[in-house]
Amino acid sequence: MVKSIVILIVLSLCIGTGAWLIFIWTVKRGDFDDVEGPKYRMLDDDEENSSPPGTSQGEKK
Amino acid sequence: MSSPDTCVHCKLPIPPADLVVDQIDSKELHFCCHGCQGAYRIITGAGLESFYRNRTWDEQGVPSGAFEADYDEPSLAGHVIRRDETTADISLIIEGIRCASCVWLLEKLLVREGGVTAIRVNYGTHRAEIRFNPQATTPAKIFSAISRLGYLPHPFSPGAAQQAAAREQRSLLIRFGTAAFLSMQLMGFSFALYGGYFHGIDPEIRQLIQYFAAAVATPVVFYSGWPFLAGAWRSLKNRSASMDLLISLGVSTAYCYSIYAMFKGGEVYFDTSAMIITLILLGRLFESSARNRSISGIDKLLRLAPDSASRVDGDEVNTVASASLAPGDIILVRPGERIPVDCQVLTGDTEVDESTVTGEPMPILRQAGDKVSAGSLNLSTSIRLKVEKVAAESFIARMARLVEEAQNRKAPIQSMADRVATLFVPMVTTIAIGTWAFWWFTGASHGEALLNAVSVLIVACPCALGLATPTAVLAASGNAAGKGILFRGGDILELTSRVDLIAFDKTGTLTHGQPTVEQIIPASGQTETTLLELASRAESGSSHPLAMAVLARAKTAGIQPDPAGLVTAVPGRGLKMQCKDGEILAGSRTFLTESGVEVPTIDSDTRTEVHLSLGGVWQGLLLLHDPLRQEAQQTVRALKKLGLDMVLLTGDRPETAQQVSENLAMPDYQANMSPADKTAWIETRQEDNHTVMMVGDGINDAPALSLADVGCTMAGGTDIALETSDLVLTRPDLESLHIAIFIARKAMQVIKQNLFWAFSYNLVTIPLAASGKLAPVWAAAAMAGSSILVVSNSLRLGRLVRRTFSVAKPPASD
Numbered sequence: 047m048v049k050s051i052v053i054l055i056v057l058s059l060c061i062g063t064g065a066w067l068i069f070i071w072t073v074k075r076g077d078f079d080d081v082e083g084p085k086y087r088m089l090d091d092d093e094e095n096s097s098p099p100g101t102s103q104g105e106k107k
Numbered sequence: 108m109s110s111p112d113t114c115v116h117c118k119l120p121i122p123p124a125d126l127v128v129d130q131i132d133s134k135e136l137h138f139c140c141h142g143c144q145g146a147y148r149i150i151t152g153a154g155l156e157s158f159y160r161n162r163t164w165d166e167q168g169v170p171s172g173a174f175e176a177d178y179d180e181p182s183l184a185g186h187v188i189r190r191d192e193t194t195a196d197i198s199l200i201i202e203g204i205r206c207a208s209c210v211w212l213l214e215k216l217l218v219r220e221g222g223v224t225a226i227r228v229n230y231g232t233h234r235a236e237i238r239f240n241p242q243a244t245t246p247a248k249i250f251s252a253i254s255r256l257g258y259l260p261h262p263f264s265p266g267a268a269q270q271a272a273a274r275e276q277r278s279l280l281i282r283f284g285t286a287a288f289l290s291m292q293l294m295g296f297s298f299a300l301y302g303g304y305f306h307g308i309d310p311e312i313r314q315l316i317q318y319f320a321a322a323v324a325t326p327v328v329f330y331s332g333w334p335f336l337a338g339a340w341r342s343l344k345n346r347s348a349s350m351d352l353l354i355s356l357g358v359s360t361a362y363c364y365s366i367y368a369m370f371k372g373g374e375v376y377f378d379t380s381a382m383i384i385t386l387i388l389l390g391r392l393f394e395s396s397a398r399n400r401s402i403s404g405i406d407k408l409l410r411l412a413p414d415s416a417s418r419v420d421g422d423e424v425n426t427v428a429s430a431s432l433a434p435g436d437i438i439l440v441r442p443g444e445r446i447p448v449d450c451q452v453l454t455g456d457t458e459v460d461e462s463t464v465t466g467e468p469m470p471i472l473r474q475a476g477d478k479v480s481a482g483s484l485n486l487s488t489s490i491r492l493k494v495e496k497v498a499a500e501s502f503i504a505r506m507a508r509l510v511e512e513a514q515n516r517k518a519p520i521q522s523m524a525d526r527v528a529t530l531f532v533p534m535v536t537t538i539a540i541g542t543w544a545f546w547w548f549t550g551a552s553h554g555e556a557l558l559n560a561v562s563v564l565i566v567a568c569p570c571a572l573g574l575a576t577p578t579a580v581l582a583a584s585g586n587a588a589g590k591g592i593l594f595r596g597g598d599i600l601e602l603t604s605r606v607d608l609i610a611f612d613k614t615g616t617l618t619h620g621q622p623t624v625e626q627i628i629p630a631s632g633q634t635e636t637t638l639l640e641l642a643s644r645a646e647s648g649s650s651h652p653l654a655m656a657v658l659a660r661a662k663t664a665g666i667q668p669d670p671a672g673l674v675t676a677v678p679g680r681g682l683k684m685q686c687k688d689g690e691i692l693a694g695s696r697t698f699l700t701e702s703g704v705e706v707p708t709i710d711s712d713t714r715t716e717v718h719l720s721l722g723g724v725w726q727g728l729l730l731l732h733d734p735l736r737q738e739a740q741q742t743v744r745a746l747k748k749l750g751l752d753m754v755l756l757t758g759d760r761p762e763t764a765q766q767v768s769e770n771l772a773m774p775d776y777q778a779n780m781s782p783a784d785k786t787a788w789i790e791t792r793q794e795d796n797h798t799v800m801m802v803g804d805g806i807n808d809a810p811a812l813s814l815a816d817v818g819c820t821m822a823g824g825t826d827i828a829l830e831t832s833d834l835v836l837t838r839p840d841l842e843s844l845h846i847a848i849f850i851a852r853k854a855m856q857v858i859k860q861n862l863f864w865a866f867s868y869n870l871v872t873i874p875l876a877a878s879g880k881l882a883p884v885w886a887a888a889a890m891a892g893s894s895i896l897v898v899s900n901s902l903r904l905g906r907l908v909r910r911t912f913s914v915a916k917p918p919a920s921d
Binding site for chain 1 (some may be wrong): 230601
């Protein structure tokens with residue numbers, strides 16, 4: 047009983063630590079420095095990779 | 108694809124003389140210059156036409172004429188950071204980025220440039236990091252590639268202070284992330300412990316879980332909570348009490364007692380200490396990112412002045428750092444370069460774009476003897492200038508310093524929290540010690556006396572107090588942002604709620620800022636058409652709102668202006684043009700009278716007059732009218748109902764001002780005000796203990812906007828004005844001013860309720876705890892309950908705003 051609790055807690059701590067390390071890595075990489083740009087970047091790349099030009103929706107004049 | 112008189116590429120209106128027509132894909136396209144045509148060909152040639160569909164440009168771009176400068180290698184080389192033989196980095200700031208598509212275009216096109224390996228453009232700060240192969244390309248080539256597209260690159264090396272700020276922001280983020288991650292783990296353990304407390308738990312397992320809880324809580328307290336502990340230590344050394352001390356006191360008591368209880372077999376409160384730290388760090392994170400945004404605004408202002416200047420030493424011209432220029436030095440500024448420091452023109456006539464400094468959109472002629480400000484852009488010819496002020500004393504630096512000072516001032520709310528702490532900390536400590544002493548001397552066991560003292564410290568925990576203001580400020584600014592209103596911080600929210608006098612600028616604020624020609628009154632012997640032709644000839648090179656109105660009218664009358672001649676602009680007065688028929692003057696009555704033209708008296712009602720003369724003879728006048736915003740009247744009425752005083756401050760004639768104030772039922776007006784008059788007027792009102800808000804639209808109101816307790820700008824103002832004002836209305840709708848004041852007042856109400864609750868909670872629970880009626884576990888629960896109450900009271904704000912404004916008025920269409 048105690049043993050299994052310890053194993054489970056340690057396991058959850060390990061998973062959590064993994065996520066935490068990824069978080070630290072992304073902060074160090076500067077992923078949080080520009081929080082405005084990515085939402086637009088996402089829309090732009092979409093069009094270039096897949097559909098041919100002219101088929102995009104929401105076209106502006 | 109575009110209307111015939113705006114450029115396909117840059118969307119700026121095309122002065123008729125500069126029209127460039129190109130046939131691309133059997134379509135006729137109009138450009139304002141060959142630079143734009145070239146950029147269009149580059150972009151379409153690269154298959155990136157979607158740029159033109161996706162972009163949304165609301166702001167002014169880089170004026171034409173800015174692109175003639177060459178980039179020279181030696182001065183750029185200093186900014187290059189070499190990694191190894193084939194990799195080097197350079198940081199730059201790119202002027203002219205107006206939307207996300209610009210970022211996209213730059214990234215797409217520059218990686219196709221040979222030798223560029225990676226590029227990342229930051230949309231928020233307009234900074235770009237470029238990694239390139241120095242053997243394949245040079246910084247100058249990259250710079251010219253950027254400028255060919257119509258953007259203006261500046262090399263950029265962040266200062267020590269900025270790097271420190273960026274590091275601090277990152278470390279804060281990591282501290283918070285760590286605290287949040289560990290608190291989530293801790294929550295799981297606490298759940299088990301709480302369950303055990305109510306339903307019984309095997310002591311061995313409880314001990315085990317407590318060890319785990321201690322293991323995850325320790326880094327939260329000592330790593331994430333380090334800023335608070337350090338702050339508390341500082342304030343102890345200074346013998347002053349601060350919020351940090353109060354937080355540290357609560358956190359460390361809960362933590363230390365838990366450690367003690369863990370070994371003694373009692374209940375632990377690690378979750379209390381971890382939660383306090385996590386929540387307060389979250390508040391700090393929001394605060395610091397708001398501050399960083401405003402720092403990047405100052406950045407933009409400062410980088411307008413170039414780092415290097417060309418100093419004339421005898422016969423040779425040396426490139427020196429702008430900071431080393433001394434008053435009396437002679438410098439050379441070529442077309443396309445910005446002026447590094449405040450100067451006086453020695454030789455050369457040139458047109459200068461001062462829009463960033465004065466907000467005046469059209470270039471101004473500067474001749475020998477005229478003064479020019481740092482940051483303005485030299486457009487037409489090379490000029491020699493005498494340095495008047497050192498870089499640190501120049502206009503831009505002074506301006507940036509003013510803004511920075513304004514932003515670093517301590518928020519009154521925060522200082523209030525500190526004042527509270529000054530009273531609260533000694534009081535709570537005394538009560539805790541008193542409790543312990545009382546129980547000890549009345550014969551209770553050592554453990555019981557300590558337990559009661561700890562209960563006091565835990566219920567007195569400043570959680571509700573600490574959350575009272577930040578949550579309300581967050582809820583208020585979040586809801587305001589949804590309505591297109593940006594408060595530049597909690598103190599602005601508080602000041603806005605206390606405003607009792609609003610000063611309005613007229614043009615562009617109460618009116619649309621787009622005048623139209625209403626009436627044409629030619630002199631006898633002239634026809635409307637000839638007068639209009641004359642007017643459009645003089646105004647065709649200008650982008651002043653009045654000139655645009657005249658040109659628009661000329662176009663509907665089918666007049667093609669013939670812009671032959673040299674135009675000189677006299678700011679605030681009018682235009683002078685030399686042409687084959689003589690000198691044309693177009694401008695205000697005073698402008699013509701001063702130039703010796705006899706102007707007859709004409710009842711122009713309240714409209715703006717543009718008089719015209721040819722060769723010293725009055726030819727007639729145009730009457731222009733700038734209509735009021737349709738919601739202006741309603742807003743003024745609503746604001747009056749809130750008990751606010753309003754006044755109109757305008758540079759216009761008294762007649763116009765009077766009519767506007769009558770139309771709007773605005774009680775007071777001041778006409779013929781220069782920017783300096785406006786400032787002086789606001790100052791006298793502030794001396795009478797008024798809290799003044801100034802609503803304006805441009806940087807030429809900047810002194811008044813920054814002096815006023817709250818400076819409010821509306822969308823459409825210059826970039827810098829928007830970045831530096833306290834309150835920004837992003838929709839061109841005056842109604843949002845009403846909403847802003849409503850939200851600010853409600854937010855202050857909520858904050859007061861919160862503080863009141865937090866205090867009365869302490870007032871009730873501290874005596875309970877001291878009398879030994881409250882076990883620490885109940886104290887912790889009560890504390891959590893009070894926090895929830897405070898947070899939900901703050902969230903009430905959103906509902907309040909929605910109920911008041913969306914039911915009363917259907918959403919305005921843009």
